[in-house]
Amino acid sequence: MFENLSDRLQGVFAKLTGRGKLSEADVDAAMREVRLALLEADVNFAVVKEFVARLRERAIGAEVMKSLTPGQQVVKIVLEELTGLMGGTESRLAFSGRVPNVVMLVGLQGSGKTTAAAKLANLLRKQGRRPMLVACDVYRPAAIDQLETLGRELDIPVYRGEGSDPVAIARASLKAAVADMRDVVIVDTAGRLHVDEAMMDEAARIKTAVKPDQVLMVIDAMTGQDAVTAATAFAERVDFDGVIVSKLDGDARGGAALSVRSVTGKPIKFVGVSEKMDGLEPFHPDRMARRILGMGDVVTLIEKAQETADAEASAQMEDRLRRNEFTLDDFLVQMKQLRKMGSLDEILGMIPGMGANRAALKDAKIDEKALDRTSAIIQSMTAKERVKPALINGQRRERIANGSGATVTDVNRLLKDFVQAKKMIQQMTKQKGRFRGGLPGFGQGM
Ligand SMILES: Nc1nc2c(ncn2[C@@H]2O[C@H](COP(=O)(O)OP(=O)(O)O)[C@@H](O)[C@H]2O)c(=O)[nH]1
Ligand SMILES: [Mg+2]
Numbered sequence: 001m002f003e004n005l006s007d008r009l010q011g012v013f014a015k016l017t018g019r020g021k022l023s024e025a026d027v028d029a030a031m032r033e034v035r036l037a038l039l040e041a042d043v044n045f046a047v048v049k050e051f052v053a054r055l056r057e058r059a060i061g062a063e064v065m066k067s068l069t070p071g072q073q074v075v076k077i078v079l080e081e082l083t084g085l086m087g088g089t090e091s092r093l094a095f096s097g098r099v100p101n102v103v104m105l106v107g108l109q110g111s112g113k114t115t116a117a118a119k120l121a122n123l124l125r126k127q128g129r130r131p132m133l134v135a136c137d138v139y140r141p142a143a144i145d146q147l148e149t150l151g152r153e154l155d156i157p158v159y160r161g162e163g164s165d166p167v168a169i170a171r172a173s174l175k176a177a178v179a180d181m182r183d184v185v186i187v188d189t190a191g192r193l194h195v196d197e198a199m200m201d202e203a204a205r206i207k208t209a210v211k212p213d214q215v216l217m218v219i220d221a222m223t224g225q226d227a228v229t230a231a232t233a234f235a236e237r238v239d240f241d242g243v244i245v246s247k248l249d250g251d252a253r254g255g256a257a258l259s260v261r262s263v264t265g266k267p268i269k270f271v272g273v274s275e276k277m278d279g280l281e282p283f284h285p286d287r288m289a290r291r292i293l294g295m296g297d298v299v300t301l302i303e304k305a306q307e308t309a310d311a312e313a314s315a316q317m318e319d320r321l322r323r324n325e326f327t328l329d330d331f332l333v334q335m336k337q338l339r340k341m342g343s344l345d346e347i348l349g350m351i352p353g354m355g356a357n358r359a360a361l362k363d364a365k366i367d368e369k370a371l372d373r374t375s376a377i378i379q380s381m382t383a384k385e386r387v388k389p390a391l392i393n394g395q396r397r398e399r400i401a402n403g404s405g406a407t408v409t410d411v412n413r414l415l416k417d418f419v420q421a422k423k424m425i426q427q428m429t430k431q432k433g434r435f436r437g438g439l440p441g442f443g444q445g446m
Pocket of ligand 2: 110113114115137143188189
């Protein structure tokens with residue numbers, strides 16, 4: 001996500017930070033490039049204009065110009081402004097004491113409502129809630145089937161009610177939820193290809209009938225400014241509380257995600273990052289800004305690792321790391337774990353400093369095969385060698401290479417990777433210690 005924008009901005013700032021002093025002309029040149037990069041990412045024109053003007057004003061301020069590291073100061077300002085542009089702080093789903101709580105999803109057809117409804121149910125269940133899905137897209141039987149299929153896959157009940165009046169179905173679903181002891185109901189509604197009166201009117205009537213605690217508008221990141229225009233129309237007619245930006249994976253340029261807050265005044269609550277049922281993430285403006293600027297997003301990385309790893313194993317691993325006992329066996333476990341966390345490309349974008357090298361790394365193709373080779377090499381080592389890689393001299397390297405069908409170069413590379421990984425994981429563990437408790441994290445009652 002945001003790859004082009006990210007590359008462009010990082011290019012601009014590499015030039016700035018490479019310099020001792022900045023003149024006003026340097027700042028102006030950089031701002032022109034920032035402006036172009038944002039426009040190319042399909043950020044709303046008015047938003048870009050205002051954003052760049054604010055940046056420029058801060059960047060030519062005395063604080064930056066007199067500083068010994070003006071380039072870095074500018075980057076810091078951009079990080080702050082970019083975070084602010086996307087809403088500043090994280091915006092959580094607010095739940096009330098009502099049973100059931102009602103979340104209603106609205107948006108154009110194809111924007112990703114049905115998928116988001118199921119993903120959201122999955123996410124809320126992980127947080128200990130008992131969700132129920134409600135199928136109110138009655139015009140396309142396939143839409144109800146789609147929701148039912150997803151519900152079955154997740155083992156979450158789907159209410160389809162009787163008849164074909166979405167308002168009546170939505171209303172009846174609340175009773176069904178209470179009967180089934182469900183504490184949150186997620187209402188999936190019908191969309192149209194374009195904003196039209198009938199769609200908005202229906203959404204408004206469902207809203208009046210079930211009084212949702214949260215109305216979320218789903219917008220498709222791939223459709224750029226059109227998505228923002230649709231959100232503006234909805235905001236006027238069916239007021240909503242927040243936005244889910246879907247399809248931020250793939251080739252989305254990011255303009256919708258960067259503009260929607262500014263244009264509609266509504267915060268982004270979640271982003272869809274894959275078609276899969278775990279592909280919905282709470283939105284953190286600060287972390288996203290860091291990712292865009294290539295500063296990495298270690299916090300999300302760690303959270304993802306925690307979600308996928310079983311808690312006990314990772315606690316053990318942490319303990320060993322602290323005592324500096326990270327072994328090649330652990331390394332192998334970690335590598336397999338990483339694969340489970342998501343696509344490598346996505347993960348690499350979260351590692352500080354890796355963003356810029358992403359293209360190069362992609363070419364290197366760290367794929368399943370490489371993982372197989374790695375495990376073969378490690379399995380050809382003795383238990384002692386795995387715990388104490390320093391033992392592995394030239395002769396042993398040759399033996400291991402022969403035993404695993406790899407070359408000595410492969411073995412060397414693996415050992416080098418291991419040392420690097422160990423360092424990196426140690427750094428991450430330290431970071432995590434620093435953040436623990438202090439961060440408005442995920443799963444603390446959003
Ligand atoms: N890659 C990707 N695809 C998505 C995402 N969200 C939805 N989709 C796909 O977009 C298409 C339309 O989604 P759907 O939920 O049916 O949209 P609806 O018409 O608004 O209900 C489907 O093929 C989904 O699999 C996402 O976050 N990432
Ligand atoms: Mg749908």
